[in-house]
Amino acid sequence: MSITTTTLTRTAGLSAVAAGLLFIGIQINHPHLDATFATTAEYTIRQSLKIAMAVLSLIGITGMYLPHVKKMGVLGLLGYLVFGTGYLIMMSVEVIGAVVIPTLATRAPAYVNDVFAVATGGHASGDIGHFQLLNAASGLTYIAGGVLFGIALFRAGVLARWASAVLALGTAATIAIPLLPMVNERLFALPTGVALIGLGSSLWRKQHTASATARREAGMTLGSGVK
Known part of the structure; x- marks a missing residue:
């Protein structure tokens, strides 16, 4: 295959x-994150799926952007x-969560619990070092990037x-997580997951249609050249 x-x-x-499906699937019946859960096989599996989701998402948005560079402009x-x-x-x-956290969970459970608290929109009772900044950077770029990219795709x-609108609104909605402690924070992942599924299927259909049209036109050109 070429x-x-x-x-x-x-x-x-x-x-x-696939990333959208994983993003939604990971949230289903997700146990409370704490040091005890971090030592289980389920935790390792879920972390591996989260890593796969991030990689697939990056591939997906790259495929959405590159063919449409001119139309999406500077905002895109x-x-x-x-x-x-x-x-x-x-x-x-997520790699840190999969590789480092399980080991720390048995040696420094209080630290691990603080890391999980911050990762889920809460506050740490102790010092978790630079992870606080890393988590903040992750949240800021995810939200701002999702909003900007969604708007650029919509325009x-x-x-x-x-799906473009859902992406922009869904990522922006995650800002409300710390303000709505009574709401399961994992519900906020659903709009983004749906948006990725919608955008991915739209991209696939568009390329499938373009490929079929190109083959049809090539056949017509070849047929017209036969004497």
């Missing part, structure tokens, strides 16, 4: 769909860079506009 721009873009679309570039940075930081946080009209 590797073409169309093939890569369609793969990016499927990656975004800024949104892609910030959103991409958000997913890179998110991936690094350009290159993919499903409803």
Whole structure:
């Protein structure tokens, strides 16, 4: 199979769909994060899926942006860079969670509990070092990038506009997590997951249609040349 721009873009679309499904699936029946849970096999599996989700999301938004660079303009570039940075930081946080946290959970459970508290929108009772800044950077770039990228996609009209709007609104809504302690913070991941599924499927369909049109036109051209 030859590797073409169309093939890569369609793969990016499927990656975004997979990322959205993972983002939603990970939230289902997610146990409370604490030092005890961090030593379980379920925790390791969920962390691995979160890493995969971040990687697939980054592939997905790259495929959404690159074919539409001109139409998305400066806002699209800024949104892609910030959103991409958000997913890179998110991936690094999840890698730390998968590799480092389980070991610390048995040696320094209080520290691990504070890390989890901050990661879920709460406050640490002790000093967690630079993780506080890393978590803040992750949240800021994810929210700002999602809003900018969603708006740029909506304005350009290159993919499903409803999904673009959901992406912008869904990521912006996560700001409310610390303000609504009575609401399960994991519910705020659902709009972004749905948006990724919608945008990814829209990207895949668009490339599939373009590929079919190109093959049809090529056949017509070849047929017209036969004497």
